[in-house]
Structure formats: structure tokens, C-alpha cells
Amino acid sequence: MRERKKVWMDKILKTLKKHFGCVGFELEDPFKLLIATILSQHTSDKNSIKAFNSLEGKVGVKPEVLADAKVDVIGEAIRSAGLWRVKAKRIKEVSKTVLKEFSGDLSKVFSQPLEEARNSLLKLPGVGKKTADVILVFSGGMPVFPVDTHLFTLAKRLKISDAKDYESVREAYEKLIPPAIRGEAHLLLLNLGKKYCVAGKPKCWGCPIKRFCPYPEKTSKNSF
Numbered sequence: 001m002r003e004r005k006k007v008w009m010d011k012i013l014k015t016l017k018k019h020f021g022c023v024g025f026e027l028e029d030p031f032k033l034l035i036a037t038i039l040s041q042h043t044s045d046k047n048s049i050k051a052f053n054s055l056e057g058k059v060g061v062k063p064e065v066l067a068d069a070k071v072d073v074i075g076e077a078i079r080s081a082g083l084w085r086v087k088a089k090r091i092k093e094v095s096k097t098v099l100k101e102f103s104g105d106l107s108k109v110f111s112q113p114l115e116e117a118r119n120s121l122l123k124l125p126g127v128g129k130k131t132a133d134v135i136l137v138f139s140g141g142m143p144v145f146p147v148d149t150h151l152f153t154l155a156k157r158l159k160i161s162d163a164k165d166y167e168s169v170r171e172a173y174e175k176l177i178p179p180a181i182r183g184e185a186h187l188l189l190l191n192l193g194k195k196y197c198v199a200g201k202p203k204c205w206g207c208p209i210k211r212f213c214p215y216p217e218k219t220s221k222n223s224f
């Protein structure tokens with residue numbers, strides 16, 4: 001059964017790759033990724049990218065700079081991300097911790113074994129399981145599959161898992177996706193979730209993996 005599901009997932013990922021094209025990624029600076037992830041909470045990609053670029057231009061995205069900067073100055077630079085007071089405080093706090101615990105170099109965390117590295121990241125203020133896993137896979141190249149709200153919805157509709165807790169859903173995806181391609185698979189399935197398998201009514205009529213999907217309430221264009 002597990003083997004059949006792995007073959008099924010492989011077909012889904014190949015179909016998505018054909019549909020969306022290459023979603024390859026280069027490993028990113030873990031501290032910058034951490035700040036980008038804090039900025040992306042509860043806002044759109046467009047607003048968080050704008051805030052990140054503004055912060056980079058006006059203040060700089062380095063732990064030693066942000067740990068020293070006034071919360072108001074950080075807040076002013078990141079206004080477009082929403083909740084800017086909370087996020088500015090969090091950014092300053094996490095910068096101080098990275099400076100103290102990692103001498104300003106967060107990539108040191110990747111010299112630890114996977115579970116240890118995850119636990120070290122989870123100790124940082126404001127870092128939850130999803131953020132930790134995003135940093136592990138997209139900065140450290142470690143074999144984890146981060147799960148966000150789009151991937152929870154998708155897991156349910158594709159009958160991968162209907163669990164509500166993060167670890168169970170992550171493990172269910174990881175059982176079906178080989179370690180070497182978990183980062184790429186995350187991006188492909190995330191694209192699917194953002195463009196077709198949206199919360200509420202999914203856009204099944206245009207969905208590239210419709211033929212593989214067991215969701216019983218598939219929508220047609222006329223159902224809108």
C-alpha cells in the first residue's frame with residue numbers, strides 16, 4: 001500500500017513539475033530567511049517581500065545591525081508587512097539571540113544532526129516548527145518537508161493525512177517523498193495549494209493533478 005502511494009505521489013510531483021516548470025532553489029542565508037519568514041506571517045507574499053527589501057535597504061538584515069537598531073526604526077522599515085510593532089520587537093529579539101547563541105552566524109546550526117538542529121532553531125524567539133523546517137531545508141539542505149496551512153488543506157483533500165497536528169502531517173508527507181527532493185516537492189505542492197487547491201472552494205476544473213485526486217467534492221467552473 002505504502003509503495004503504491006509513493007508511486008502515486010511521484011506521478012503527482014512529475015505532473016506538477018511539468019505544469020509549473022522548474023522550481024529549483026539555491027540555498028539561502030539562514031538569518032535572512034528567518035527574518036523573511038517572520039515578516040511573512042499573516043500577510044501576503046507581496047507585502048512581506050516589500051517589507052524585507054525595505055528593511056534591507058534602510059537598516060540591513062544582519063544580526064549585529066538589527067540587534068542594535070531601535071524597535072521603532074525596524075518597525076518603520078517593515079510597515080508594509082502588517083503587525084509591524086510585534087514583528088519589529090521579534091526581529092530585534094531574535095537578532096540578539098542569534099548574536100549571543102551563534103556568534104551571529106546562524107549557519108552553525110547545520111553542523112548539528114537534524115533533530116538537534118531543529119531543537120536549536122525552536123529555541124529562538126518566535127520560531128515555530130514550520131519556520132524551523134523552512135530554514136533546515138532551504139538554507140541547510142536538510143531532508144525535511146515543512147507544512148503550512150496550504151499543505152494541511154492539501155493533505156486532507158489528497159487523503160495523505162487528516163491529522164491536525166504538525167508532526168503527524170509532516171511525517172505523512174515525508175513517508176511519501178524521498179529525502180533528496182523534499183524542498184522541491186514542498187514548493188511544487190505549495191504552488192498547487194496557492195493556485196488551485198485553495199481554502200474554501202478549490203479550483204478543481206483547472207487543477208493539473210485532478211486525475212490523481214480522491215477529493216469527493218471536486219468543483220467545476222459552473223459551481224462558482
Ligand code: SF4
Binds near residue numbers: 157198203208209218
Ligand atoms: S482536484 Fe481539486 S481538491 Fe483535488 S488537488 Fe486539485 S484543486 Fe485540490
